């Protein structure tokens with residue numbers, strides 16, 4: 210059969226997996242089709258615009274405030290009254306904004322201090338400005354945070370720095386989530402970082418700082434927390450490369466360990482957080498996959514034949530891997546599960562087709578595996594990886610490729626319809642509502658090595674369904690007959706009534722006189738004949 214022509218809905222051009230800006234990296238639906246890098250650029254652009262607008266508003270309000278002050282100084286009477294009327298509606302907002310303005314114009318020293326505290330590498334040109342804008346945004350956030358929630362990051366950071374230097378005591382939040390795994394990861398991390406000597410110490414300090422900073426940022430939106438993590442990865446990698454002159458392959462290795470260390474700790478707070486609709490999406494996908502339980506490999510044109518024991522083994526392994534993803538805490542470990550699953554899929558295809566699998570075969574098979582496995586918290590896992598994985602992992606390489614494919618597979622499952630499964634709309638609807646199952650229709654096409662009991666069972670099921678159909682037919686025919694009988698009786702009754710109405714029965718009173726002379730009257734036959742006139746001769 211011609212697989213190509215049948216694969217109408219599932220085929221995704223490989224170029225569609227790439228960033229829509231054409232930079233050559235892998236894109237992702239979560240980033241509106243951009244790669245992580247371009248997406249962040251877009252995101253920053255939007256944020257810059259917002260900051261610019263805030264700034265302009267602040268300046269305008271400052272000007273107005275000054276004018277108001279000047280006018281109230283000169284003529285304290287009528288003029289300020291009209292002005293206050295003019296500004297009446299804005300009063301609340303303005304008082305807040307004026308504070309903003311003051312903060313803005315004294316921000317440089319504070320931002321500088323904070324920069325030093327965060328020990329960020331100085332950035333050139335645009336990035337530097339961006340960083341500055343970020344600081345302003347952070348200041349803005351501080352201002353709008355209620356005082357009871359307010360904890361100035363610069364103060365907190367300074368405090369924490371001291372704390373770390375003095376006692377090297379873990380923060381309370383780390384205490385709370387202490388677990389065997391966390392401890393093990395910590396030990397491993399420290400051991401690993403020792404091999405890096407001085408840069409290693411620096412990395413460790415950076416990580417501790419980051420974790421402490423994050424513990425004060427739990428009320429930020431998940432996107433902002435993700436942004437912090439991505440910034441952190443970027444900064445640490447930059448420091449290792451520029452400041453410590455660590456060779457790239459060693460930087461990559463260190464970054465993997467850094468991700469493992471910080472995300473094992475952050476996981477609890479940032480995986481499927483309550484502030485997002487991740488959980489809702491998880492349930493929706495799970496429900497959708499359950500409703501699609503009837504989809505067969507044939508419908509998806511999956512070039513995998515599970516009758517081959519080796520292939521069915523691969524399929525089971527692939528399903529296990531994708532389910533296992535949920536149990537991992539580190540984004541990269543989750544990615545590794547996806548990659549392992551994908552490799553088993555490629556193997557399964559290769560064994561079935563007896564030739565290397567193509568990318569065109571891969572996506573439908575991945576969809577089939579996801580449908581068969583229904584992995585727990587699929588959307589949460591994808592979101593978590595997208596937000597907190599070191600972006601360089603997602604943009605290139607094997608892991609990035611398979612991850613992008615998995616996102617595609619999930620997007621496909623969400624919009625799966627009759628056409629993409631080569632089914633008629635009626636069949637699709639019937640399967641979706643569970644009225645019938647395509648498996649029943651295919652029971653004749655068993656391969657010879659299917660076990661006898663299964664064959665017998667399928668035959669019995671067939672027979673049962675045939676009997677069921679017959680029963681239904683008999684019942685419906687009996688009902689029809691009953692209806693016919695009722696209709697016939699009703700018809701006759703009506704006909705009779707019509708006739709009776711048309712020709713009503715009239716009973717006329719009997720006329721006695723007429724009866725007397727009625728020669729037909731039987732009684733009268735016995736009477737003597739009427740007298741005849743007689744003629745007498747004489």
Ligand SMILES: [Zn+2]
Nearest residue numbers: 228232244247
């Ligand atoms: Zn891009």
